[in-house]
Each structure stands twice: as structure tokens, then as C-alpha cells.
Amino acid sequence: MKPQLLGLLAWFFMPEVLAHNTMGILLVNQTATPEWLYVRDVMGPNYEDEIFPWGQYHKTIPQMDVHHPDITCGRKAFAAAANTSTADVIAGSEVGFRVSWDTYGPGGEFYHRGPAQIYLSRAPGDDVENYRGDGDWFKIAVAGPKDNNSWLLSGEGDFNFSIPLTTPPGKYLMRIEQFWPTDLYNYSQWFVNCAHVNIMGEGGGSPAGFARFPGTYEIDDPGIRLPGNQMVLGSVKVEDMRLLEYKPPGPAVWAG
Secondary structure (H helix, E strand, O other): OOHHHHHHHHHHOOHHHHOOEEOOEEEEOOEEOOOOOOEOOOOOOHHHHHHOOOOOHHHHOOEOOOOOHHHOOOOOHHHHHHHOOOEEEEOOOEEEEEOOEEOOEEOOOOOOOOOEEEEEEEOHHHOHHHOOOOOOEEEEEEEOEEEOOEEOOOOOOEEEEEOOOOOOOEEEEEEEEEEEOEOOOOOOEEEEEEEEEEEEOOOOOOOOOEEOOOOOOOOOOEOOEOOHHHOOOOOOOHHHOOHHHOOOOOOOOOOO
């Protein structure tokens, strides 16, 4: 075998490279729903489908291009939209996403050290099955740093949050992005999924601070490319870390 290929394989099978995840389970009031019932199913890049023909590992492969259309809801997710059911959720209640598959099989945890954010986008005409997610999104939740040296979701399998109480009722795409920001140029890794939800309640709020995917993020945005003192397990001494100063990309959270 050629030395170049051996080197590539050695790099590829390092734990940090293989440690990925996908979030195919919607949680409603801490109750898990069936995998891919309310979350649009995703696919892997073709070469991964060939290298990893077993299970769903290929669905965990991250995206690394914030300008690609698949950054909206996950790789080839719109192909599954028509077969995705819509979950009824009450504004003010708790919902969430669960890691459904990781490097080692079903279930697992958020492996990459980084934040997660939740966005909502109202489907035009409430036709969520035919909505690509190319409209406006507003942010409703962030899981950021736990302290100066760790992230809230590190080692966790669930991300739970509340739907703002005054969210206008209707059918939405609910998007989770969990990503690995780094101090390297254009090396962030993105794990994205979207659920179909029908939000019920009195409404009355006016969501603000909109984003587009793709369109809002750039590879050098603060929160995507980090200073050295926010890179967990990087070259900066533990006592010199300043992860609590981290500011996530995108608009501010709309709390309702």
C-alpha cells in the first residue's frame, strides 16, 4: 500500500476524526419519539456510503461548508420532507433533540466540543412538507460554555429547551445545529437536523433577529473561528482559557 494512502487511513481512523453524531430523535416533554418520525432523515456523502455500508454511521459525517444548501437541514434532508410527520407542541413547553446515532452505533452523545443552537422558521402557508427552509429563521435557544474549559453538551446525549410562550402558532421547521468551532481556518464541522413541529398556543409575540441558511454565517465569523483561549484541549494552558467569553454566531436569542 502506498505511504500516502497509509497516512490518510491513519488520520481518518483517529478517534477525533470518526467521533461524529446525528440527531434523529425529537423529544417532547422529555419523551422520546421514534427516530426519523418527526425529524427529516439525512444521508451521507456518497464516498461515506461506500466506506461505511453498515448502520447509520454515514449520516453522522459532518458538513464543513457553511455556504452549501445542505447546511439548512442536513445533507439531502429535503428528499425526506414529504415522509416526515409533524409533531404537535405547545408554546412554553419543553422539547429537544437526542443523538440517535454516533460513531459506535445507535444512541450516543455530542462528541465534538462545541455549542448547539436552535432556530425556528415558519413554513409559508403552513405547508411544512414542501418547505425547503429558505426563508427567515429566528433563534430560540443556545447551549454554550459550561465554564472556561468545557461545553454544556460535552458528553450529553440530549439537548432540551423551551418553545417561547408567545411564539405565533403554526407549522415550523425546528433546526438544531451542533458544531465544532476551531482556531483553524475553514475547519469547523457542522451537525444539522430539522424537525417538523406544529406550535400551538395563544401567540402574540413578534419574532425578531432573523437568519438565513445558507447566507448568515461566514467561515471567519466570531464563534465559528475561535481565538486560542477558547479552543478546548488546544495549546493554551487551562488557567488561561476564556471560554466563558464565547459569543455564538448568528442573531440573539428571541425569548418571546
